[in-house]
Amino acid sequence: MAKRRGVRGGAVLAGVVAAALAMGGCSALPADDDQRPKVFTTFTVLADIAQNVAGDRLNVESLTKPGAEIHGYEPTPADIRRAAKADLIVNNGLGLENWFAQFVDHVDAPHVEVSDGVEPIDIAADAYAGKPNPHAWMSPGNAVIYVDNLVAAFSDLDPDGAEQYRAHGDAYADRLRGLHDELVTALEGLPPEQRALVTCEGAFSYLARDTGLTERYIWPVNAEQQATPQQVAATIDFVGDNRVPAVFCESTVSDKAMQQVVSATGAQFGGVLYVDSLSEAGGPVPTYLDLIRHDIATIVGGLTGSGGRP
Numbered sequence: 001m002a003k004r005r006g007v008r009g010g011a012v013l014a015g016v017v018a019a020a021l022a023m024g025g026c027s028a029l030p031a032d033d034d035q036r037p038k039v040f041t042t043f044t045v046l047a048d049i050a051q052n053v054a055g056d057r058l059n060v061e062s063l064t065k066p067g068a069e070i071h072g073y074e075p076t077p078a079d080i081r082r083a084a085k086a087d088l089i090v091n092n093g094l095g096l097e098n099w100f101a102q103f104v105d106h107v108d109a110p111h112v113e114v115s116d117g118v119e120p121i122d123i124a125a126d127a128y129a130g131k132p133n134p135h136a137w138m139s140p141g142n143a144v145i146y147v148d149n150l151v152a153a154f155s156d157l158d159p160d161g162a163e164q165y166r167a168h169g170d171a172y173a174d175r176l177r178g179l180h181d182e183l184v185t186a187l188e189g190l191p192p193e194q195r196a197l198v199t200c201e202g203a204f205s206y207l208a209r210d211t212g213l214t215e216r217y218i219w220p221v222n223a224e225q226q227a228t229p230q231q232v233a234a235t236i237d238f239v240g241d242n243r244v245p246a247v248f249c250e251s252t253v254s255d256k257a258m259q260q261v262v263s264a265t266g267a268q269f270g271g272v273l274y275v276d277s278l279s280e281a282g283g284p285v286p287t288y289l290d291l292i293r294h295d296i297a298t299i300v301g302g303l304t305g306s307g308g309r310p
C-alpha cells in the first residue's frame with residue numbers, strides 16, 4: 001500500500017524543507033501526549049472518511065484546513081514539521097495534489113493513495129484534456145473504494161486493529177451505498193430540461209455520471225489562471241441556448257466569473273457547492289456525508305426553482 005514517488009523539480013520545496021529543518025529546534029507546535037499512530041491526510045474530506053474507518057484507534061488530521069484550495073496548495077514549513085511526525089500519509093491521487101510528489105519525498109512515513117482502483121473519468125477540455133479528473137470522491141461508490149484502501153493501509157500500520165478497521169469500513173461503506181441511492185433518487189426526479197449542472201470547476205464528472213446529469217463548467221481544474229473570457233463566453237452560450245435555470249459555484253473559489261454568467265443570461269445563482277473542502281465543524285458540511293447531501297439539496301433546489309441552500 002505504501003507508494004513512493006520520484007522527485008519532480010523540488011527547488012521550491014527544498015527551500016521550504018531547509019527552512020523547516022532550521023526551525024526544527026524551536027517548533028511552535030504544542031506538546032503532544034497522544035500516543036496513537038498519527039495519520040495525516042492531504043485535505044479535510046479525506047480526513048473525515050479516514051476518521052470513520054479509524055474510529056478512535058488512530059489520530060487522524062488533515063494537513064490543510066477547511067476552506068483551503070487544495071490543487072495549488074503550497075506546503076509551509078509547519079506542514080513539513082507536522083508531517084515528519086506522521087506514521088502514515090493519505091492522499092487522493094489522480095493529480096489532485098500537485099504539490100504532493102515533492103512533499104512526500106521529504107517525509108519518511110509511507111503513504112497510501114486512496115483513489116487506487118477507481119475507474120477514472122478523463123477531463124474533456126482545455127489544457128487538462130485526457131488527464132484523469134481528480135474529484136473521484138464526488139461519487140459515493142468511489143468513496144467505498146477509498147474506504148477499502150484505508151482499511152488495508154490502517155491494517156498494515158496497526159495489525160492489532162485490523163478487525164476493527166474492517167468492521168468500521170463495512171459499516172461506513174453501507175452508509176455510502178445508502179448515500180449513492182439518495183443521490184440518484186433525488187436527481188432522477190429532475191425533468192429532462194433541468195438536467196444540466198453548470199459549475200465553476202469541472203468537479204462533478206463522477207456525480208454527473210452517477211445521476212445522468214449533463215456537466216458543464218467554466219474551467220476544468222482550479223488553477224491560478226482561471227475563467228478566461230472564452231471560457232465565460234462559452235458558458236454563457238450554453239446556459240442561454242439550453243435555458244439552464246440555475247448555475248452554481250464551489251466554496252473554495254471566487255464566484256465572480258459565474259456571476260457574469262448570471263448577469264448575461266438571467267439564470268439564477270443556485271448556490272454554493274462543496275467539493276474540495278469540508279466546512280468548519282459548525283458550518284454546513286462538517287462531514288463528507290453532509291457535503292454530498294448539501295450538494296444534492298442545493299442542485300435540486302436551484303434547478304427546480306424551489307430554493308437551494310446557500
Ligand SMILES: [Zn+2]
Nearest residue numbers: 201203222276
Ligand atoms: Zn477541485
